[in-house]
Amino acid sequence: MASSLHIDLHKISKFVNLSIPALFVVFLSAGHFVSFYFHFFTVAFLFMVIANFFYMTVQKEHVILKNFGLMGQARYIIESIGPEMRQYLFASDTEERPFNREERSEVYRKAKNIDSASSFGSQQNFDPSEIKIRHTMFPTPKEALQPFKITYGEERGLEFAYTITRPIMISAMSYGALGTNAVRSLARGAKLANIPMNTGEGGYPEYHLMEDCDLIFQIGTAKFGVRTDDGLLDDTKLAEIASKPQIRMIEIKFSQGAKPGKGGLLPKEKITDEIAKLRGIKKGADVVSPPYHPECDTVEKTVAFIKRVQNVSGLPTGFKICLGKVSEFEVLVEEMKRQDVYPDFITVDGAEGGTGAAPKAFLDGVGLPLLVGLASIQDCLKRHGIRNKMKLNASGKLISPRAQLVAFALGADAIYSARGFMLSLGCIQALQCGNNTCPIGITTHDPELQKGLVIESRAPRIANYVHNIEHDLEELLRATGCKSFSELTEENLYIPSDTVLGNYRLNSPEVQAAAS
Amino acid sequence: MKNNIISWIAQLIVVFILGQTLFFKFTDAPEVAEMFAKLGMGPFGYKLIGSLELVACILLLIPSSTIWGAILSWGLMSGAIMGHISKIGFEGNAGAMAGMAIAAWLLSCLIIFFRRNQASFIANMFGTKSSNEMQS
Numbered sequence: 256m257a258s259s260l261h262i263d264l265h266k267i268s269k270f271v272n273l274s275i276p277a278l279f280v281v282f283l284s285a286g287h288f289v290s291f292y293f294h295f296f297t298v299a300f301l302f303m304v305i306a307n308f309f310y311m312t313v314q315k316e317h318v319i320l321k322n323f324g325l326m327g328q329a330r331y332i333i334e335s336i337g338p339e340m341r342q343y344l345f346a347s348d349t350e351e352r353p354f355n356r357e358e359r360s361e362v363y364r365k366a367k368n369i370d371s372a373s374s375f376g377s378q379q380n381f382d383p384s385e386i387k388i389r390h391t392m393f394p395t396p397k398e399a400l401q402p403f404k405i406t407y408g409e410e411r412g413l414e415f416a417y418t419i420t421r422p423i424m425i426s427a428m429s430y431g432a433l434g435t436n437a438v439r440s441l442a443r444g445a446k447l448a449n450i451p452m453n454t455g456e457g458g459y460p461e462y463h464l465m466e467d468c469d470l471i472f473q474i475g476t477a478k479f480g481v482r483t484d485d486g487l488l489d490d491t492k493l494a495e496i497a498s499k500p501q502i503r504m505i506e507i508k509f510s511q512g513a514k515p516g517k518g519g520l521l522p523k524e525k526i527t528d529e530i531a532k533l534r535g536i537k538k539g540a541d542v543v544s545p546p547y548h549p550e551c552d553t554v555e556k557t558v559a560f561i562k563r564v565q566n567v568s569g570l571p572t573g574f575k576i577c578l579g580k581v582s583e584f585e586v587l588v589e590e591m592k593r594q595d596v597y598p599d600f601i602t603v604d605g606a607e608g609g610t611g612a613a614p615k616a617f618l619d620g621v622g623l624p625l626l627v628g629l630a631s632i633q634d635c636l637k638r639h640g641i642r643n644k645m646k647l648n649a650s651g652k653l654i655s656p657r658a659q660l661v662a663f664a665l666g667a668d669a670i671y672s673a674r675g676f677m678l679s680l681g682c683i684q685a686l687q688c689g690n691n692t693c694p695i696g697i698t699t700h701d702p703e704l705q706k707g708l709v710i711e712s713r714a715p716r717i718a719n720y721v722h723n724i725e726h727d728l729e730e731l732l733r734a735t736g737c738k739s740f741s742e743l744t745e746e747n748l749y750i751p752s753d754t755v756l757g758n759y760r761l762n763s764p765e766v767q768a769a770a771s
Numbered sequence: 772m773k774n775n776i777i778s779w780i781a782q783l784i785v786v787f788i789l790g791q792t793l794f795f796k797f798t799d800a801p802e803v804a805e806m807f808a809k810l811g812m813g814p815f816g817y818k819l820i821g822s823l824e825l826v827a828c829i830l831l832l833i834p835s836s837t838i839w840g841a842i843l844s845w846g847l848m849s850g851a852i853m854g855h856i857s858k859i860g861f862e863g864n865a866g867a868m869a870g871m872a873i874a875a876w877l878l879s880c881l882i883i884f885f886r887r888n889q890a891s892f893i894a895n896m897f898g899t900k901s902s903n904e905m906q907s
């Protein structure tokens with residue numbers, strides 16, 4: 256059945272491919288016999304004739320161009336502007352990924368300090384399969400709330416234990432992934448908001464230090480900033496960095512949600528003089544980030560390595576992990592108990608985490624989602640009776656107070672966010688982080704693009720975001736009837752069985768043990 | 772690397788060929804007026820073409836837009852060559868002008884080829900991938 260609107264592309268393209276040379280001839284004659292000005296068109300059509308000839312006979316790569324010629328090119332052009340067109344014109348407020356417009360605009364409003372009350376009803380897909388917070392009939396009065404305060408390293412009675420007084424911290428993003436202005440805006444904002452910022456695995460935190468905020472130094476698997484020539488940990492360099500008063504904690508990165516189990520490669524073209532200096536590497540050769548620390552090839556050595564970093568740095572030291580196998584983590588916990596060595600914190604990153612660049616297969620396909628990973632680790636630590644030996648940080652799309660409260664209820668002591676702060680800086684989710692072409696100038700080193708990101712105007716947004724998040728979190732907390740985040744448990748959540756977490760709960764070891 | 776150098780030399784030659792006539796076009800030199808009169812073009816015509824040639828020269832010298840300059844100069848030179856074939860002829864001075872136009876035309880083709888990756892619709896002509904595509 257041929258509908259009247261049917262478009263036969265093949266016929267159209269044949270028509271176009273014949274018209275182009277025909278028009279060329281028409282304009283050629285007009286140029287010759289009527290007015291030489293017609294030759295402007297003659298030349299344009301000559302160009303198209305030649306291009307079409309190349310598309311259809313010379314090149315062998317593109318099927319559409321070979322079959323349809325110039326008409327096919329239109330498809331490439333339209334396809335290339337498709338994502339932007341869809342984002343601006345067609346995408347509904349709740350369907351973009353990773354963060355939809357609703358979620359983004361909540362962050363923008365918080366960062367710009369605009370009231371985020373909404374009217375009439377929720378924009379969320381309000382089906383019963385969403386995790387919700389259970390409120391109480393008797394909310395906590397404002398005065399009864401205990402001020403937020405947790406101290407990393409108190410379990411070991413450290414001299415340099417570190418106390419945070421606000422529930423949210425800036426998660427690891429390396430200088431390299433971020434440009435200078437972005438790092439400095441975040442760092443200045445962190446200072447304003449009095450929260451710590453994680454340096455990411457970008458090596459020596461030169462630009463962070465300029466703004467004098469509290470820092471968590473991250474040791475990546477390539478040990479940028481604290482490495483020996485063959486990529487192992489250099490104790491003296493670590494001790495030197497740790498002795499800076501701004502460096503308050505050390506985070507060993509075991510894995511990250513966006514690419515767990517995957518190393519990385521810093522191509523030699525990207526190694527500028529500055530990067531080489533900050534990261535402690537040589538120019539002219541690619542540098543490999545192995546998928547795991549070379550020092551940590553067994554469970555015993557892994558725990559010993561944590562001990563070594565704790566001893567050398569003298570600071571609260573923990574690790575960041577995206578959970579893969581629970582059984583493996585269980586063995587790690589047993590080894591910690593055997594050696595009596597505990598990290599001061601564990602940062603649990605969900606597979607939904609972001610990155611500057613990672614293979615799509617890993618971004619989409621590897622690792623446990625945050626809620627399941629966090630619940631598993633919390634359960635495992637409790638089962639072994641060592642939950643009180645350390646703090647838990649959680650990260651993975653925790654950009655709204657609602658999601659953050661859920662993480663608290665599942666055991667987190669503090670929240671880490673990376674992209675929440677990028678959005679506060681003005682990120683428009685152009686998805687260009689790996690290309691050095693970020694239109695907002697956040698993940699680029701191009702001075703032209705960074706120009707728009709004025710540090711003075713961006714830093715207050717970070718502080719606003721933190722302030723407004725904290726405010727909303729406290730309101731939510733009061734609604735649950737708890738006085739502090741540490742009182743929250745899964746009892747405060749409504750977890751439908753068809754969510755990832757609900758499903759996991761139905762099959763988790765505890766439930767099965769209880770049933771048998 | 773080598774292609775880059777060859778392309779730059781070609782760009783400079785084209786800029787020189789196009790550029791050296793601009794002064795005469797914008798000052799209404801009698802030779803220019805006479806030659807364009809054969810094409811039925813007055814001062815508006817040769818100043819329009821002169822302006823386009825100026826744009827082409829500038830684009831050719833800006834690294835990120837070289838290909839657009841080359842396409843423009845290719846088009847202008849195609850027109851010039853057609854003018855010589857159909858109306859102006861190759862006698863005397865006109866022959867030298869035609870020779871330069873042909874040289875600039877050939878060099879423009881060369882530049883377009885060497886810089887093909889700057890524009891995906893050109894890169895596609897040769898089946899290579901443009902730099903934008905490789906990134907994502």
Ligand SMILES: Cc1cc2nc3c(=O)[nH]c(=O)nc-3n(C[C@H](O)[C@H](O)[C@H](O)COP(=O)(O)O)c2cc1C
Nearest residue numbers: 426427428429455456608609610651652672673674
């Ligand atoms: C641009 C960018 C760079 C990142 N760089 C690092 C890094 O160097 N080290 C690391 O452990 N995680 C890195 N991450 C992951 C974040 O720290 C965080 O774990 C993850 O994005 C989840 O938090 P979010 O959902 O709030 O963004 C990066 C993320 C982004 C978006």
